[in-house]
Structures are given as C-alpha cells and as structure tokens.
Amino acid sequence: MFSGDSYEIHVHFCCSLVGFYPATLAFEFKPDLQASTTFHIVRFFEAQCLTSLGRELAPIAPYKPRSLPAWTPDTNCLIVDGERPEGYQPSVNTLLNTIYNKCNSCLIVMCSTFSILRTVLESPLSWENYFEKFQLLLFLEELQMEVDIRRYNIPNKDRDHAIMIRDPVNKKLLIMEVPGVSENRPSVLRGDKLLVYPAGEKQVKYCGYVHSVQLDSVKLGFDSKLLDSFVDYMKFHVEFTINRVTLRLQHRAAELANQYRLEKVLFPTAPTFVSGQTVLPKHTFFRLFDWKLERNPEQYQAVQHIVAGTSKPAPYLVFGPPGTGKTVTLVEAIKQIEKTQASYHILACAPSNSAADLLCRKILEHVDEHKVFRLYASSRDPKAVPDRLKACSNLVGECYIFPPKEKLMEYKILVTTLLTAGRLVTGGIPAGHFTHVFVDEAGHAVETECLGCLMFSGQVVLAGDPKQLGPILRSPFALKYGMGVSLLERMMNGFSLYQKDEGVFNNRYVTKLLRNYRSHPAILKIPNELFYDGELQVCADEILRNSYCRWEHLPQKAYSRGDFPVIFHGVTGVDAREASSPSFFNIAEIEVLIDYVRKLLQAQGKKGLATISPKDIGIIAPYRKQVQKIRKALEKVGKEFKFKDMNKLKVGSVEEFQGQERRVIIVSTVRSSPNYLEIDKQFSLGFVKNEKRFNVAVTRAKALLIVVGNPRVLNADPTWARYVSGGYKCKSRIIPDNIYQFILTFILIVFSSHFNFNSTAESAVQQLLDPEWRNDL
The missing domain is CATH 3.40.50.300 (P-loop containing nucleotide triphosphate hydrolases)
Structure with a gap:
C-alpha cells in the first residue's frame, strides 16, 4: 500500500447464541516488496449478540458515579417532634442512660488516644477487651449506616421532592409515597421517624412518626405546628433516619455481659x-x-x-x-x-x-x-x-x-x-x-x-x-x-x-x-465435599429429587445417564452499569436464564415431567441491578404464559434465599470481567472468591440446578473451578441522641484522619447489593 491508500475490510459476524464476542485482527506489513522484515498493526473489535429483549434491557444511560455530600451529625437544626402511634413503646432511654454514661466515658478515653483505638480493633477478641471492641465496632457500623441511608433522601436522582396528602380516614395523619419500602429499601417500620421540611427551607425540620406502612407509602404523625398549615400536595424534602434502638440494645448487651x-x-x-x-x-x-x-x-x-x-x-x-x-x-x-x-x-x-x-x-x-x-x-x-x-x-x-x-x-x-x-x-x-x-x-x-x-x-x-x-x-x-x-x-x-x-x-x-432432605445427590456433591467433609447423606424424596433427570434440555451426556440434573451454561457477557447506579448487570446471562424459564414452564407434564408453577422456580443473582433487570425481563415475557402467579417466581440475592428452597434454582453469576474480582473479594460480594455465598446459592435446589456464568472468570476461583470442571459440563460455550451524635462525630474525626474513612462514600455492600435494611425488633 502506498501512502494515502486505503483498503476496506468487511467483517461478517454470524452467531446463534447470545453473548459478547471479542476478537483480534492483525495486519502484517512490509516496508517494501523486497524487504525481509515485517511489522504488524493490531486492532481489537467486538460483537454482541442480543435478542429484542436484550436490547430493551440495555443501559438506559452511560454509567456516571454519583457522590453524596459529606455526612456530619446535624446538631444545629430545630426539630419539632411528632405524634407517636398508639400503643407504641418509646425507646428505653431513661433506663439506659446510667449504663451509657459509663460507656461514653470509656469510649471517649479510647478515642482520645489513637494508638489505643487501633490496638482495640486489631487485637483478637478476648474477655478482657470484649465490651470495648464491640462498642467500637457498633459505632463504626452505625457511621456507615448513616452514610448509606442517605441514598433514599429526597431530593435524589429520581425525585426532586416528595408530596403528602391527608389520610382520608384519620385527618391527623399524612400519607407519603415511599417507593421501595415494601422491600425494606429503605426499611420503615411502625414507630420509626422521618424528618421533613418544606422545599427550600431547612431551619426547622418536622419529625414524623410512622403509624402504618402500606405497599409503597407510609402514614406519618406530625406535630400540630405542621398540620395546621398543611395543604394537600405540599412539596417537601425528606431525610430518612436509621433505627437506633437496635444498636442501643446491642451496646447495652455488650456492657451487661460483664455484669x-x-x-x-x-x-x-x-x-x-x-x-x-x-x-x-x-x-x-x-x-x-x-x-x-x-x-x-x-x-x-x-x-x-x-x-x-x-x-x-x-x-x-x-x-x-x-x-x-x-x-x-x-x-x-x-x-x-x-x-x-x-x-x-x-x-x-x-x-x-x-x-x-x-x-x-x-x-x-x-x-x-x-x-x-x-x-x-x-x-x-x-x-x-x-x-x-x-x-x-x-x-x-x-x-x-x-x-x-x-x-x-x-x-x-x-x-x-x-x-x-x-x-x-x-x-x-x-x-x-x-x-x-x-x-x-x-x-x-x-x-x-x-x-x-x-x-x-x-x-x-x-x-x-x-x-x-x-x-x-x-x-x-x-x-x-x-x-x-x-x-x-x-x-x-x-x-x-x-x-x-x-x-x-x-x-x-x-x-x-448429616441427613439432607432437600437435594438431588448431583446438586449436593460438590458443596458436600468442599464444606462438609463429604459426610452429608442424601435423604430427599426420591420421586421429587429425580423429577428433572430426564429433562430434554439437560446436556446430552447427563440426559443419557439420567442421574445428573445440573447444568452449567457458559456465556461471555459484559459487566454493565447504567446511569448513577454502581450495581452490575449482565444482559447476556439474563437472556439465557429467561430462555430456561420459558422451557421449564412450557414443559408442563410433557415427556413424563411433573407439572411446575412459577412458585417452584427461584432465580438467584449477586447484585441488586441484575435482580431488577431479571424482574423486568420476567414481566415482559410473563404475558406469554397463562399463569396467574408469575409474580411468585422469586428473584433475589443470595441473602434473600438463605434458609429457602425451590424445586428449580437458576443462578446468574454476572461477572464476565476479572477486573472487579478483587473488589468482590475485599467486600465479600458476588459469588467469585466467596465460599459462603457459593455454598448458599448452589444448595437451594431440590431437583434441578442451572448455573449461568463465564467459565473463564469462574475458573479463577478454586471453588468455582471445582464446580465447573468437576463433572458439571457446559451446556454451551441506647445513648441519648445529643451524646450519641457527639460520640459519632468524635469517631468520625478520628477515622477520617487515621483510617481513611470517607464520609461521602456509600459502602460497597450498599452500592452493589443494596440489601434490605433489617430492623427486626
């Protein structure tokens, strides 16, 4: 080729399987026709195979991380207390104050010398440091909770303000819409409090106590000072608060352990x-x-x-x-x-x-x-x-x-x-x-x-x-x-x-x-050997556990054997994120698992298979965004089926499935890039390099387990490598609030200076998993 010349190359891609396909194209050149030496120019390109469903699930906007303003305890604002619900027992502050006076002095002494604080944290737990260590750990957890809860404050990326209306039944209560409250994101319980103030004003905040929680709304009791001037559809800004009662009780228990x-x-x-x-x-x-x-x-x-x-x-x-x-x-x-x-x-x-x-x-x-x-x-x-x-x-x-x-x-x-x-x-x-x-x-x-x-x-x-x-x-x-x-x-x-x-x-x-009454032997085999010394014995009902051993969509070898209802479906996807959400999703994996759901529901009573309903199927994914995308996909394809209970097909995180079981479990591992594995390991997220999460995910199934993931990434983890290569063949390629705030401020200063605590950063757990806020009193 001479200078200025161009040569057009057409690449054709043909594929019947969804997924992400990277490729490398190398061009070999000589300086001239007689030259014996060559040089190369390499270009990388990629193709992605998606269905129409996959295109609908694509990122709605490029990922752009958001940061929250730095959190510091708010002690200067006037807060007008609200009306508590009938029969509600307020926190036992008066009974706890005597104990906490001792707790406060202990903690302040610890925090006054950084070396003492570090020593307490880094020392192994013992009877001698039991109270001091747990008290400090509880405060550190609360600091992060204070940061994480602000994700739900209004205004946010979804809403500029909140509106309230009077309860038509009880005029002393106001109703506010709170999307996500039915899933405990955030957790809002009867007796909890929210802080509201009219949009544009912040000098006075009104504390509203939750009287009842509806599907996606709450009824709040406020002081007459707000109710007297209230009109329906007034615009408010809202601050959610964490329930400190649970933390106070744990502080108190650690102190009483010695007594x-x-x-x-x-x-x-x-x-x-x-x-x-x-x-x-x-x-x-x-x-x-x-x-x-x-x-x-x-x-x-x-x-x-x-x-x-x-x-x-x-x-x-x-x-x-x-x-x-x-x-x-x-x-x-x-x-x-x-x-x-x-x-x-x-x-x-x-x-x-x-x-x-x-x-x-x-x-x-x-x-x-x-x-x-x-x-x-x-x-x-x-x-x-x-x-x-x-x-x-x-x-x-x-x-x-x-x-x-x-x-x-x-x-x-x-x-x-x-x-x-x-x-x-x-x-x-x-x-x-x-x-x-x-x-x-x-x-x-x-x-x-x-x-x-x-x-x-x-x-x-x-x-x-x-x-x-x-x-x-x-x-x-x-x-x-x-x-x-x-x-x-x-x-x-x-x-x-x-x-x-x-x-x-x-x-x-x-x-x-030792006797397992849930799973087929093939499902139990690897976790039994890895975590339970091979001692577990299969005692599940034989008819139920074998009900998918002859499913036509099993790999050919497993189908022929008739005793291996496990599928590992290898797929190369992309770790995607969208808008301001840091949580990951993988469209290729969603398309594959939705196809399996179709096949399961279409196989009703055919070829000797038992009937199955949506409530018998569970889908597990490690990241919150993947869970949301899967639910969206199921809503779209659910119209193909005549089941009235499609909403009972549970999709959730490993934490949400712990202690539960389903006849069929489909696991989406999400990860296709090794670049994020260290983050997962550091914060105990995802499936890769987390034995406990792996163990829970693969032991929920009774009769059929389907795992969808990228084998190259999973093989980087010895536990998953054992699973992928061990016979699971691929189907395809209580302190008073003012003192409490003082202590939190004190610890915040110490940790910001010495431990690199970032008061603007949501925890990795909050960003990627967005777990339920548990407040079981």
Whole structure:
C-alpha cells in the first residue's frame, strides 16, 4: 500500500447464541516488496449478540458515579417532634442512660488516644477487651449506616421532592409515597421517624412518626405546628433516619455481659476430667413427637443432649448444613423439655420475626396454647402477624400490649426475636428465670444481637451453619475487624470443645446433622465435599429429587445417564452499569436464564415431567441491578404464559434465599470481567472468591440446578473451578441522641484522619447489593 491508500475490510459476524464476542485482527506489513522484515498493526473489535429483549434491557444511560455530600451529625437544626402511634413503646432511654454514661466515658478515653483505638480493633477478641471492641465496632457500623441511608433522601436522582396528602380516614395523619419500602429499601417500620421540611427551607425540620406502612407509602404523625398549615400536595424534602434502638440494645448487651459474668458462656472451656462421648441418663430416652426423627440418629442425639443439659455452662451447638432439619430438631427438644421437666421456662429466639413465627407455629403443634406466648415489638406491622399466632401474642386489636413481668414469667415458653429478648432484662425478669434459651438461625446474627438472651444463664442452644452466610454488615471496618463473624461461627472455629477430635465431634457439646432432605445427590456433591467433609447423606424424596433427570434440555451426556440434573451454561457477557447506579448487570446471562424459564414452564407434564408453577422456580443473582433487570425481563415475557402467579417466581440475592428452597434454582453469576474480582473479594460480594455465598446459592435446589456464568472468570476461583470442571459440563460455550451524635462525630474525626474513612462514600455492600435494611425488633 502506498501512502494515502486505503483498503476496506468487511467483517461478517454470524452467531446463534447470545453473548459478547471479542476478537483480534492483525495486519502484517512490509516496508517494501523486497524487504525481509515485517511489522504488524493490531486492532481489537467486538460483537454482541442480543435478542429484542436484550436490547430493551440495555443501559438506559452511560454509567456516571454519583457522590453524596459529606455526612456530619446535624446538631444545629430545630426539630419539632411528632405524634407517636398508639400503643407504641418509646425507646428505653431513661433506663439506659446510667449504663451509657459509663460507656461514653470509656469510649471517649479510647478515642482520645489513637494508638489505643487501633490496638482495640486489631487485637483478637478476648474477655478482657470484649465490651470495648464491640462498642467500637457498633459505632463504626452505625457511621456507615448513616452514610448509606442517605441514598433514599429526597431530593435524589429520581425525585426532586416528595408530596403528602391527608389520610382520608384519620385527618391527623399524612400519607407519603415511599417507593421501595415494601422491600425494606429503605426499611420503615411502625414507630420509626422521618424528618421533613418544606422545599427550600431547612431551619426547622418536622419529625414524623410512622403509624402504618402500606405497599409503597407510609402514614406519618406530625406535630400540630405542621398540620395546621398543611395543604394537600405540599412539596417537601425528606431525610430518612436509621433505627437506633437496635444498636442501643446491642451496646447495652455488650456492657451487661460483664455484669452478668458471661465469660464461661462466651469463652467456654471443656472440663479437664471429661473426655470422649457422654453417656446419657436413662430419662433422655423417650418417644419423639415427630416420629421421623427416630430414624435420624443425629437429630435424636441432639435432642437427648439438649434435654440432659450435657454442655452447661457452655452453649450446645446444632451444626445444621443445608436441608438437614435444624429447626425441626430445636422444636423437638423444646417439646421434650415441656413434656419431661416439671420446672422449666424456655426462651426461644431467632434474628428475624419470620423465623421466630416459624418456631412458634411448630411449637404450637403439640404444646398447649396457654403455655406459649409470642412477644412482638411495637414496631411489628400488625397485619404481618400470622392468624395462628394472634391468640397467643401481645397483639390486641391493632395495638401491642406489653404484659407486666409477673405475667410474662407465668408463660412456660416465650418466643421472640433476639433484640426483643434483650429488652426482657430491662423489663426486670431475673437472670435465672429461663432454664433453657434456644437461638435458631444463630449464624445470621451479629454476636451482640445474641447477648441479650444469654443473660438468663440457662442451658443455651445455638443452631445454624457456620459454612453459610453470616450477618449482613455495611462498614468495611466492622467487617475487617471481626464483627461479621457470628457467635456460632466463633464458637465452632475458636474453641476445642466444638472441634473434631480424631475425626469425630464431641456430642456432649455439638451435633452435626448429616441427613439432607432437600437435594438431588448431583446438586449436593460438590458443596458436600468442599464444606462438609463429604459426610452429608442424601435423604430427599426420591420421586421429587429425580423429577428433572430426564429433562430434554439437560446436556446430552447427563440426559443419557439420567442421574445428573445440573447444568452449567457458559456465556461471555459484559459487566454493565447504567446511569448513577454502581450495581452490575449482565444482559447476556439474563437472556439465557429467561430462555430456561420459558422451557421449564412450557414443559408442563410433557415427556413424563411433573407439572411446575412459577412458585417452584427461584432465580438467584449477586447484585441488586441484575435482580431488577431479571424482574423486568420476567414481566415482559410473563404475558406469554397463562399463569396467574408469575409474580411468585422469586428473584433475589443470595441473602434473600438463605434458609429457602425451590424445586428449580437458576443462578446468574454476572461477572464476565476479572477486573472487579478483587473488589468482590475485599467486600465479600458476588459469588467469585466467596465460599459462603457459593455454598448458599448452589444448595437451594431440590431437583434441578442451572448455573449461568463465564467459565473463564469462574475458573479463577478454586471453588468455582471445582464446580465447573468437576463433572458439571457446559451446556454451551441506647445513648441519648445529643451524646450519641457527639460520640459519632468524635469517631468520625478520628477515622477520617487515621483510617481513611470517607464520609461521602456509600459502602460497597450498599452500592452493589443494596440489601434490605433489617430492623427486626
């Protein structure tokens, strides 16, 4: 080619599979025809194959990160308090102030010397630094919560202002639309407060208390100063606030741990004169309420040891891998104590209201209703209380009535959330009242959430799985320095009495449940080998677990074998973002999984397959934006089907699926670029380089598991590499507010100076996952 010449090259791309296809084109040149040397010019280009659905899901605008103004506690603005809902119990500030005066002085001394603060954070947790370390970690988590909650403030990228109207039923209440409140983004509970002020004014803010939460709106009670001048459709700016009651209760519990001398519970040691397995007394051999447990020696053994109290004063642990029936085991133990022991009082707890409700319903199957009491916090929406539990709860009409301590102490079994259990100490119930304390889903809770119920010094039983996801935290500092490790996990990993000796657990202190009643053997195989020493045994219903072994869309080899209902569908997509949202999505993966949904719903009863409805299918994705895009895609294709319950096809994050199961699970891994893997690893996000998230995702399925992802990226993680190459073949290629604000300001200054804390930056957890704001009181 001569100078100035051009040569046009046409590239044709033909593909039947959606995805992103990069290619390299190299041109070889010689300086002249006689030259023996050559040189090359290389150009990179790419093609993307999308359907019409994929084009509709494309980014609405180029990604442009937004930054929030720096957060500092607001202490100069006049705030006019509002009207609290009827029957609402205000926070127990007056009872907590004495304790917190001590907490405040301790923390201020720590913060006054940076070296002390660093030493507390970096030192391993011990009984000597227990209170100081957890108090500091709780404040760090609150700092990040204060930053993250501002995402929902109005004005924002979606709304310039909020409007309110009077409630037509109760003229003293105003109704405000709050999109996302039904998904706890943000969490707004009865009794919470929002700050509003007329657009353009900020000298006075009005505090509105939430009286009720509707689907996407809230009813707020304000002072007459605002109500007297209010007219419908006035424009307001809105500031959301975090619910500090949960944090205050945890601060208080950490302080009281020393007062109640919980060292032997929190840092247990085995007696030096006891070794080997324990011989149980004769009275612990009994007939079970649930006859199925009689054929499960591990569950039976756990119930026996709990009833006999063999671990006291150390907690007894029920290590329950996926689908092994840990909740059923706890409930059976509670029923046996009720039947066999004359003098007993049981406190049964869980981190969330839904888990506590499940416990209570199962207990009531065989226990007299008059012996059981379900205690709710006043923030619980009365409409969310199951009908079966209303008669034995503190819900009276639409209000919660809190019985005096004498009445509460009459009940034999008290069921509540962990944080509400902590308030029983404040209520004056003596330390030795409860003979047994049960905590279900203990692996989901921050350790300080569990402390409140441990004050009662009875036999403590913790049930959960340390190999699955722990509590959700926002602060990278709180995560780094150990707050993300649950009490259950710390016990299992840190104390010899809960660890194997010559390959066997000491059943005096811990029982590992081994029989899985959920999944097909092929689904269970890899997680069993990676996380559970290959000990799990498949006990799921044979007809149900084999119901997709002959599905025509399985890989040919798996279909021929008839015993491998697992698909890994390899696809190369793009890690996309849009507008101001930092969360990722992958259009190519969405198209693939939507195609699988079509095939599943079209296969109704064909070729020997059982019928399936949308509620039997679950779709798991690690990032919030991917979840939203998948839901949007399902809305569009849902019209193809005649199912009335398409909205029951659940799409959510791993956290939202923990503890749940579906006949069919489809997992979208999203990541197609290795550039973001270190961010995922640093903040425990995504599936890659996160064993616990991987474990939860792949163990939700009963009969069919479909994983959609980029094999080249997933192979960078040893856990996923084992999955991709291990036989899973590809289908295709309480402080007073003013003191509280002072302490937060103090810690903010210290951390901004020495720890590079950015008060303008939302946490990575908030940006990419946007998890629900959990406030289960």
